[in-house]
């Protein structure tokens with residue numbers, strides 16, 4: 581049986597969290613002399629002189645209204661990267677516990693585990709880029725705390741079979757973290773609707789991709805209220821700055837515009853996929869549920885370097901497990917995609 585108490589590190593269970601001025605006084609007042617801010621203001625806008633809301637209530641309300649997720653199930657991090665680090669610091673004992681990743685996948689799960697001195701076990705994806713459940717099962721032991729599943733996966737672009745993820749959720753007593761950074765571009769449904777059903781589920785999403793707000797640094801973790809409470813106790817008190825909170829609320833009012841961009845990007849992805857497939861030096865264009873394409877190319881490194889001479893930067897993944905001779909190409913604007921295709925045609929010709 582999953583037991584969050586057993587999963588949580590002792591030092592975190594016993595922690596007295598930092599209590600900020602904003603925590604200690606929550607009522608109505610007009611004179612705030614409790615946080616050593618500059619009461620006179622700032623050279624920028626007036627509201628930058630005050631510390632931001634440590635729990636981002638208004639922003640979470642706006643997220644609830646768009647995504648239909650209860651506020652108590654929402655945690656916000658300074659990018660998903662902060663959520664990843666916090667999950668390690670809350671649930672994994674350095675030098676003792678282990679986690680499992682399924683490469684090729686997002687690099688931060690491994691880097692962040694190394695920073696936290698957590699052992700990394702690897703169950704590479706199979707040739708079809710799906711989970712190797714048998715290998716996963718063999719790697720799990722009593723100290724396995726987290727299994728990372730990225731769906732749609734970066735850099736392969738495919739969604740992981742829903743049924744396989746549920747298999748993990750049903751049989752693994754640690755956390756299954758489903759990173760849905762690219763979910764808005766996918767055919768597959770989000771796992772957030774299963775939060776009630778699985779106390780060991782954590783879903784990560786981000787404002788960095790479909791929402792077009794990579795510079796704001798805003799990541800979301802959705803999980804049980806108990807998990808969210810633990811993350812809140814450990815995070816730095818003011819981890820989401822005021823500008824990001826205000827701007828994200830504004831962006832959430834424009835969900836229609838974001839949905840239009842998503843449709844446009846998906847349409848261009850399909851069109852580009854067709855064009856790439858027709859090029860003589862392209863060996864395979866993998867199906868994508870994300871805003872990028874993984875393309876297997878003859879002499880990938882040479883093509884990468886040729887594109888650089890044209891001022892076009894793509895991601896060379898040719899040295900990554902299962903991605904031999906592959907480039908990962910983000911869908912650009914119509915104009916950028918045309919420049920890319922023209923450059924490739926010129927090279928092939």
Ligand SMILES: *Cc1c(COP(=O)(O)O)cnc(C)c1O
Pocket residue numbers: 658659660661662686730734759761785786787788789794797798799
């Ligand atoms: C881009 C990306 C993220 C986003 O990270 P942020 O810190 O929120 O910008 C998370 N996971 C994956 C798999 C990604 O590709």
